[in-house]
Amino acid sequence: MNADELEQHLAHFREVCTNEGLKLTYQRIEVFEEVVGSRDHPDAETIFNRVRDRLPTVSLDTIYRTLWMLNAVGLITTVGPPREKVRFDADVTPHHHFVCSRCGAVYDINCPELGPVEAPNHIEGVGQVQSVRLELRGLCRQCAGHI
Amino acid sequence: MNADELEQHLAHFREVCTNEGLKLTYQRIEVFEEVVGSRDHPDAETIFNRVRDRLPTVSLDTIYRTLWMLNAVGLITTVGPPREKVRFDADVTPHHHFVCSRCGAVYDINCPELGPVEAPNHIEGVGQVQSVRLELRGLCRQCAGHI
DNA sequence: AGACATATAGGATATATTCCTATTTAGGAA
DNA sequence: TTCCTAAATAGGAATATATCCTATATGTCT
Helix, strand or coil, X not given: CCHHHHHHXXXXXXXXXXXXXXXXXXXXXXXXXXXXXXXXXXEHHHHHHHHHCCCCCCCHHHHHHXXXXXXXXXXXXEECCCCXXXXXXXXXXXXXXXXXXXXXXXXXXXXXXXXXXXXXXXXXXXXXXXXXXEEEEEEEHHHHHCC | CCHHHHHHHHHHXXXXXHHHCCCCCHHHHHHHHHHHCCCCXXXXXXXHHHXXXXXXXXXXXXXXXXXXXXXXXXXXXXXXXXXXXXXXXXXXXXXXXXXXXXCCCEEEECXXXXXXXXXXXXXXXXXXXXXXXXXXXXXXXXXXXXX
């Protein structure tokens, strides 16, 4: 990411903060820059360590708060179901999942139209694909009703 | 799940245990039955509580060991990347992920052919879909090389 | 510059998972 | 059936991950 792109991201970030009434702190700017500049889907502790290089007294709690805040305003997202413990599934045949982003509930989607999705060949540069499944994310009926 | 289906699953389980040199313990049978009979993608503690109704002295450690064992031999699977902490992603545009089932690394897949997948209408019975992404699972190059 | 609401640091706490080890058990051998 | 041995278990300790609490500090608005 070059300096121009970064500046664009930061401008957007400042704008969002103003609109949402969020204070623009050094901690938030550093965390945001760190995630935006990362290609490796870092976890909170990795971000903590990187940010600490520049803000030695930053706390892990601030990292978490900031990350969830950025997630809440749509500037970043999470990989996989958020905040979750491991869940197990005895159905090892191809099928898809709907994950509620609020309560974490997981529903099976057995849907012939979606079919067994095939991975294109050029993904083999990354690794051997063993399975492909869709992760549909959104609000389940119950959670949607409580808003 | 009716009695016949359950018996079929158990027969397969016994076969796998024999082939793999795994002992057929009451604990393992109860855990397996519990996961196979569940439709709600339970977490370890939920399984622990249910199994404890029949085996009051079972330990949580046994539940975890058994679940990972069942996962290792392919009888069950996990929802989302296994064993993971939350990871963050600054790319909020539609794209897909390749998750290594061994080391947990996550790679972005930007692949026009896979396209922005659309959720079929009848999924709205479950909830409001906000995003759809593919989760490709398999072994990344590095891990594939170490086998 | 001053006031106030919000954010932070740092430690305490909560929760999820794995490790350690003495004891028990499954399954094969006698 | 009984014995033997490697593997599995129970239970508690330890670790890892994430959140809560609260006194202090800092943006933002005026």
